[in-house]
Amino acid sequence: MTSVTHAWQSAAEAVVAEWGIDATQAGIDVVFVSESENFVFRVRDDDGRQYVLRLHRPGYHNRSELDAEHIWIQVLAEAGLKVPCAHRTSDDSGYAIAKGPDGSRFAGLYDWEEGQILSEVLASDNSQLAHWYEQIGTTAARMHLTAMAFKPDDTFVRHAFDAEGTMGDQPFWGRFWDDSRHTSEDSEYLNDLRNHIHRRLKTLPTSSDTYGMIHADMHANNVLTTNDEIMVIDFDDAGFGWYQFDLAVALPAHDSPHHGIAADALIRGYQSVRSMGPQFFESIPLFQLIRSMNHIGWFLARYDLPQKHLRSMVNGIRERVVSVIPDFDV
Template sequence: MNQEALFRLAEEAIKLWDVEVESINLHLQSENTVYKVEALDGSTYALRIHRKDYHDLDELNSEHLWTKSLSNAGLLVPEAVVTKNGDTYASVSFLNSDDYRYVGLVKWIEGTILNDLILGLEDKGVSDLYESLGKVVAKFHKATIAWKEPKGFKRHSFDVDGFLGDQPFWGRFWEAQNATISEREKLALIRKNMIETMSEFSKNINSFGMIHADLHSQNVLIQGKSLSVIDFDDAGFGWYGFDLAVAIWDRLDFTATGCHFDIAYQSLKKGYLGERPDTGDILETIPIFLLMRTLMIIRWIEDRPEAGYEAFIPVLINAAFDQAKELKLLN
């Protein structure tokens, strides 16, 4: 969809909210399109046009039910703004078309992206930052444990089937077209062994519940000593260890932003244990979920050639083999 059509849709969509607009500017073009909306009264909002066929309306409304519960627990997350009709989302059609998108509005959160901040930090700063992040992730999980799932709540699940089943949420990485036949055979073996291992993981509420599922360093904002988390588009039911793995994955040395991994990893775990002391079993699952993240990114890139990351796939495949060997999931 071209930018002009999306901008026109954004202009039409914002009319459904009680906002007197001063300006609308493109902030982020990814799978969803985000516009920064500045109002005449000085308020600022993020207007998000959701990608087609990713979530239905029940799933989107459920996302905001969960983020509202996190906000009520004292966590800094996006706050939804309802339309003039009291709805969390609006269905808005493109000009002269039956094609439509779901659009939502949240209050803008100021802050520095963690990934931008960390590049200029020494070891002590990295340690402090990731210890704080570990505490925030633990508070997310504590809030989930205390939360009562409302009737009709609907989100996807990152269980064994959601990660590794016949139709996994992020695609069949073991069939990657950018891999050789030999590499695909190894990826299939890793998948088989991961299914066996992860099928033994506990799914009780202390280990498995609603998670953010995309806590990479572009989705964490720093404001002084406070950390906010944004972009709950992938949020669903999953193991808490996966949240921790995603939070640290882009510090691995084979990633584009890799740096400070050991310090960040130890500090993340320290912060998490400070809030949830008896969770060593969850921390022990982080390595296999680091591997899971590597594998899902392979297919994520391959399914989105427009992103321009395909040259990174061989690096990820080799990294996945190294991770699997370390976990004894591949000889």
């Protein structure tokens, strides 16, 4: 049994019993790994097998939405994609309830995958950057082809990164323009820009060849490298959206010195699996801008952002709008 290192340590040790793992036994470890949307622990059973235990952030997804996440991961696995393997509890449930010091959280258990996070690989050696982003492109294309063939029933419930989910009155990641920490000028600017983009998104097609289930968070922190291959992890944000949104999120920031190389490689990899005309990729900068705007809402809901930092984020968006949406009249 592991000594307590996190406020939810005892809860994590207790809930793994739902998968037949007795954390009180010698040789079994439950070790805190990280905290972002979820609390993440590494679990080792008495046979030496390792797992990832995720304690999900309360209120982010309900049980039906979490079940849909497992369904989507299984669909991708059946299509031959490398994805995390979820384990069902002893009573054949996808999740258990962990009870901790400040409430309860849904708990899910997955195989622990050895490897190195792509962002760490590139931080130490970016000589193979094009290679990795080409692989992300091929993986994204395979996911999108799978999404095109996916026909969920009415019980499959996930959020959407559509016009309403990104630029509507109640975006999935929060009202990024509506916060007292903004200056009145910045708040008005973001709201006007939001409405402009919302109108544009409403004109985009949502047929299955351009819109469907996406990962929505396929950046380098959520890509695991093993030898010469990649595995996309963390499907917490997976939902319905335009496929170009996936590609936009996968790329480095637009002002990164590696953006051009990464974009060329990503598109090359995508095209090798799913041949698309150049117009398909022309909206990637728009979706990068949308992601940046949504990210403000994400940060505002989770951190006490200094106004200086917040203004810097808004100013970055202002600079991008000039080239991405030249017809936007402020």
